[in-house]
Amino acid sequence: MRTSVLRQAGLCRAAFAARHIQISSKSSAALLSQITRVAAVQSLPSASPPRFYSAEATAQTDNAGSDGLITRFADLASLGVHENVVRAITRGMGYENMTEVQSMTISPALKGKDIVAQAKTGTGKTLGFLVPVVQKIIAQEPELAYAPNRFGGKRARSDDIRAIIISPTRELAEQIGEEARKLVRGTGLIVQTAVGGTQKREMLYRTRQQGCHILVGTPGRLNDLLSDSGSGIDAPRLSTLVLDEADRMLEVGFDEELRQILQFLPDRKVLPRQTLLYSATIPKDVVGLARTYIDKNNFEFVQTVKADEVLTHDRIPQYIVPVKGFENIYPALLELVLKGIKESQTNPDALPFKAIVFLPTTAEVIVANQIFRRLKYNFRDIPRTWDIHSKLTQNARTRSANDFKDARTGILFSSDVTARGMDFPNVSHVIQCHTPPNREQYIHRLGRTGRANKPGQGWLIIPDIELQVARNKLPGLPIKRNDELQCATVDAADTGAAKHPHFEHIADAVSKLPHEAFKECYQSYLGGALQGVDRQKLVYALNDLSKFGWGLDQPPAVKPGIAAHLGRVQGLRVESREDRHRMGGPGHRRDLPGRGRRQSDDPFDNVLDRAQSLDRRPSRREQASF
DNA sequence: AAAAAAG
Numbered sequence: 001m002r003t004s005v006l007r008q009a010g011l012c013r014a015a016f017a018a019r020h021i022q023i024s025s026k027s028s029a030a031l032l033s034q035i036t037r038v039a040a041v042q043s044l045p046s047a048s049p050p051r052f053y054s055a056e057a058t059a060q061t062d063n064a065g066s067d068g069l070i071t072r073f074a075d076l077a078s079l080g081v082h083e084n085v086v087r088a089i090t091r092g093m094g095y096e097n098m099t100e101v102q103s104m105t106i107s108p109a110l111k112g113k114d115i116v117a118q119a120k121t122g123t124g125k126t127l128g129f130l131v132p133v134v135q136k137i138i139a140q141e142p143e144l145a146y147a148p149n150r151f152g153g154k155r156a157r158s159d160d161i162r163a164i165i166i167s168p169t170r171e172l173a174e175q176i177g178e179e180a181r182k183l184v185r186g187t188g189l190i191v192q193t194a195v196g197g198t199q200k201r202e203m204l205y206r207t208r209q210q211g212c213h214i215l216v217g218t219p220g221r222l223n224d225l226l227s228d229s230g231s232g233i234d235a236p237r238l239s240t241l242v243l244d245e246a247d248r249m250l251e252v253g254f255d256e257e258l259r260q261i262l263q264f265l266p267d268r269k270v271l272p273r274q275t276l277l278y279s280a281t282i283p284k285d286v287v288g289l290a291r292t293y294i295d296k297n298n299f300e301f302v303q304t305v306k307a308d309e310v311l312t313h314d315r316i317p318q319y320i321v322p323v324k325g326f327e328n329i330y331p332a333l334l335e336l337v338l339k340g341i342k343e344s345q346t347n348p349d350a351l352p353f354k355a356i357v358f359l360p361t362t363a364e365v366i367v368a369n370q371i372f373r374r375l376k377y378n379f380r381d382i383p384r385t386w387d388i389h390s391k392l393t394q395n396a397r398t399r400s401a402n403d404f405k406d407a408r409t410g411i412l413f414s415s416d417v418t419a420r421g422m423d424f425p426n427v428s429h430v431i432q433c434h435t436p437p438n439r440e441q442y443i444h445r446l447g448r449t450g451r452a453n454k455p456g457q458g459w460l461i462i463p464d465i466e467l468q469v470a471r472n473k474l475p476g477l478p479i480k481r482n483d484e485l486q487c488a489t490v491d492a493a494d495t496g497a498a499k500h501p502h503f504e505h506i507a508d509a510v511s512k513l514p515h516e517a518f519k520e521c522y523q524s525y526l527g528g529a530l531q532g533v534d535r536q537k538l539v540y541a542l543n544d545l546s547k548f549g550w551g552l553d554q555p556p557a558v559k560p561g562i563a564a565h566l567g568r569v570q571g572l573r574v575e576s577r578e579d580r581h582r583m584g585g586p587g588h589r590r591d592l593p594g595r596g597r598r599q600s601d602d603p604f605d606n607v608l609d610r611a612q613s614l615d616r617r618p619s620r621r622e623q624a625s626f
Numbered sequence: 627a628a629a630a631a632a633g
Contacts, residue, residue, distance in 0.1 A: 168629095168630065168631080169629090169630070170630095170631085195631095196631065196632055196633085197632090200632090218630090218631060218632090219631060219632090220631045220632040220633090221631085221632065223631095223632075224632055224633080248630090251630095253630075253631075254630085254631075257631075257632095360628080360629085361627095361628065361629085362628095389629080390629070390630060390631080415629055415630085416630075417630070419629075437628085437629075441629085523627055524627065524628070525628085526627050526628085527627030527628035528627075528628040529627090529628045529629085530628085531628080558627080559627080562627050565627075566627090
């Protein structure tokens with residue numbers, strides 16, 4: 001039985017220390033300067049100062065701020081929200097109090113304003129945009145507030161879609177669709193989802209059959225359906241467009257696809273529509289892009305985060321574990337997992353152990369899951385594990401996501417496909433291995449824990465060669481160094497020393513992997529997953545991993561094209577014809593261990609000690625905390 | 627060769 005995470009009672013009692021920037025604002029806050037300046041010029045001549053809502057200001061007026069802001073869902077009726085919708089929230093979904101972002105966005109959105117909203121992870125942004133989406137459709141066609149019955153009611157069409165919600169991943173689109181269906185239960189509104197990896201024909205059949213008012217989807221499939229004039233899917237009277245994870249949707253790659261989708265939607269100048277942009281992170285450069293999507297004369301930028309406030313939750317401790325080499329990562333991860341399990345068993349206040357482990361490439365996600373499945377034979381306490389990434393079939397992805405949502409305990413090994421928006425209830429640990437691609441992605445990944453005021457903890461496992469890059473990418477976050485994991489500092493190359501037993505357990509699990517897995521892992525790291533890390537150091541680190549972590553005699557050979565693109569790096573083995581033949585041949589067995597032996601004439605030669613740091617010092621005012 | 631997203 002899936003329970004929605006957002007147990008919202010109490011959320012809105014948290015201090016209302018939010019900034020509420022009106023279009024008339026002359027705020028000079030750096031983040032907003034661009035957007036607010038334009039708005040200020042074009043709108044009210046008598047600019048009023050930005051309004052700040054503080055805990056003091058709202059303490060006495062529980063239900064309404066000075067702006068008539070309401071904080072209880074039951075009071076939405078006073079803003080004209082239909083009782084069937086209110087009932088779906090208060091009875092069906094079981095929510096009573098609004099979160100800050102809901103309170104501050106729903107009423108202006110109900111008035112028809114475009115919204116750019118930034119609020120921390122796990123604070124209910126989805127419901128925040130769904131309520132105005134639903135109510136607007138009902139306002140246009142009041143009979144849609146009621147489910148059709150034999151006495152009447154309008155039959156929904158597939159070519160009269162009123163709202164489109166776009167998400168960066170398929171699972172997030174499905175999740176939003178589920179929440180939307182809960183919200184419209186009891187009304188006549190129909191929600192459909194359109195994502196890749198699913199049977200397009202089935203979706204089209206269902207949609208033509210049932211109709212659609214609210215379409216939730218990912219860019220590729222939406223584009224596919226809308227560009228196909230024979231699909232029967234159309235939105236000539238579109239009233240609302242929502243970009244969830246807006247900053248991500250405006251990034252290169254998605255932006256072009258978005259532009260195409262917009263081509264198939266009614267021209268805003270002919271048919272004005274409402275646009276809602278929501279995210280936990282809205283970097284400065286994205287604010288400029290957002291401008292092209294919103295009505296400059298009628299919008300609000302709502303931030304429930306103060307100007308200099310950190311975007312992560314104070315109650316979620318964040319730790320970094322610097323580890324010596326790549327080969328230390330799995331032993332350290334195992335140590336951390338066992339420690340977390342023990343904590344959940346001994347500390348009655350701790351959540352059951354439910355972790356997401358983020359890894360930088362799909363190849364590594366697969367390997368990690370294989371390794372931990374094997375480790376379960378030796379460590380009975382390790383819970384069930386899943387993996388999820390784009391190379392799985394959509395069915396497998398959906399199964400992993402749903403199983404992990406429903407699980408009390410478990411470990412989900414994941415690529416960045418689940419980094420944003422996914423609502424896995426009661427995640428106790430978010431563990432990020434290697435340096436995340438950027439600061440925003442770190443914040444979103446961490447946001448998979450600590451949702452709806454729940455506890456949780458965040459961990460980073462970072463090899464020494466990435467440490468400076470990690471500092472550059474993660475300034476201004478309260479990340480504390482943690483030196484408690486014994487496996488972190490073990491020198492896997494030191495044959496003399498007795499290693500921590502976890503190294504042997506990992507070696508056993510690794511020995512069951514096919515050689516192809518190592519090759520794919522090795523190559524995947526060379527493709528820019530660790531942007532900013534010195535290529536030469538990376539190759540040496542991977543060669544150490546091959547030898548001391550995977551027990552290989554020589555590093556996997558890479559395709560000639562990769563070597564050519566990397567240019568002048570030492571220690572790279574390039575694939576020869578024989579290699580390809582051997583690899584494809586039947587019964588190939590890789591040579592086992594030989595761990596710890598170092599031969600001076602092979603490409604493993606570790607010259608790391610001599611390598612000079614090529615990393616530049618950060619020029620930012622803000623420094624990393626570790 | 628690197629998350630993701632259309633087949």
